[in-house]
Amino acid sequence: AQKVTQAQTEISVVEKEDVTLDCVYETRDTTYYLFWYKQPPSGELVFLIRRNSFDEQNEISGRYSWNFQKSTSSFNFTITASQVVDSAVYFCALSELTGANNLFFGTGTRLTVIP
Amino acid sequence: EAGVAQSPRYKIIEKRQSVAFWCNPISGHATLYWYQQILGQGPKLLIQFQNNGVVDDSQLPKDRFSAERLKGVDSTLKIQPAKLEDSAVYLCASSEHGSPYEQYFGPGTRLTVT
Numbered sequence: 001a002q003k004v005t006q007a008q009t010e011i012s013v014v015e016k017e018d019v020t021l022d023c024v025y026e027t028r029d030t031t032y033y034l035f036w037y038k039q040p041p042s043g044e045l046v047f048l049i050r051r052n053s054f055d056e057q058n059e060i061s062g063r064y065s066w067n068f069q070k071s072t073s074s075f076n077f078t079i080t081a082s083q084v085v086d087s088a089v090y091f092c093a094l095s096e097l098t099g100a101n102n103l104f105f106g107t108g109t110r111l112t113v114i115p
Numbered sequence: 116e117a118g119v120a121q122s123p124r125y126k127i128i129e130k131r132q133s134v135a136f137w138c139n140p141i142s143g144h145a146t147l148y149w150y151q152q153i154l155g156q157g158p159k160l161l162i163q164f165q166n167n168g169v170v171d172d173s174q175l176p177k178d179r180f181s182a183e184r185l186k187g188v189d190s191t192l193k194i195q196p197a198k199l200e201d202s203a204v205y206l207c208a209s210s211e212h213g214s215p216y217e218q219y220f221g222p223g224t225r226l227t228v229t
Contacts, residue, residue: 004157033215043204044118045158045220052215091157095215102171103218105157 002027004094004106012112013082021077021109023092029053034068034075035093035103045091051075082113117141119221121207127227133195136224140188140209146170148218149182149192150206158206164190197228 003026013019025034036048049059051068059066063080079086089108096104120139128134140147145166150158161180163170167187175182179198184190194201204225208218 035217037220043223043225045206045208045218047217047219050215050217093157097215102160102163103158103215105159107155107157 002032002094002096002104004092004104006090006092006106006109008109009107010110010112012114014114015084016081018078018080019082019111021079021090021092021111023075023077023106025073025075025092025094027094027096029096029098031097033095033097035095036066036075036077037091037093037105038088039091039108040088048077079111082111084113084115087111087113119207119209119219121205121221121224123224124222125225125227127229128197130199130228131196133193134197134226135191135193136205136207136226138190138192138207138221140190140207141211141219144209144211144219145187146210146212147184147190148208148210149190150208152204152206152223154203161192194226197226199228202226202228 005024032053034051037045039045056068065078067076089110091105091108093103093105122137147164149161151161152158161175162172162182164184167184182192204223206223207221210216210218
């Protein structure tokens with residue numbers, strides 16, 4: 001069965017600091033997808049990234065970067081030079097290609113960026 | 116492009132009452148999802164529709180929850196009768212294709228059962 005662990009429940013950083021959100025997953029499938037979503041105070045989950053299990057290249061998008069390591073079953077998310085607008089709950093999620101391919105979410109990490 | 120619409124945004128009911136939530140997905144999105152998000156937890160899938168057919172409802176408590184998507188567009192989720200533990204945010208999402216493609220979420224309906 002799949003499992004997504006986000007061990008950091010809450011993180012606080014001062015504006016302009018870098019912060020890394022950890023995500024560790026478990027799956028028996030060899031083909032799967034990993035996602036990160038952002039949930040700001042408004043409540044809507046916002047899609048950030050999708051990565052398939054065969055693509056271990058790190059990705060950078062502006063101040064965001066993702067580090068995918070199959071060897072440690074981790075898919076960590078780093079925000080560089082954090083801003084107050086980054087304050088939100090961030091969810092890591094897993095989708096296996098067997099069954100109904102549904103998204104299975106972790107419990108989330110609440111990030112607070114202090115001005 | 117309009118996003119996923121949900122209504123109402125907030126609802127307070129007493130236990131044993133019934134309640135219904137409405138969702139209108141992004142135009143052209145064939146797949147629609149309903150999630151339950153309990154405070155402090157990640158969203159949990161309740162049901163997935165592909166057009167007007169059910170793909171997965173294995174996590175839906177069918178003794179009290181029901182959902183329909185009659186014309187393959189908007190959808191309604193109903194709870195009857197509600198229990199205290201149903202207090203949560205109910206999120207609707209849609210995607211152009213089924214999983215594992217990105218899903219677009221609505222603002223959710225916050226349900227409080229007293």
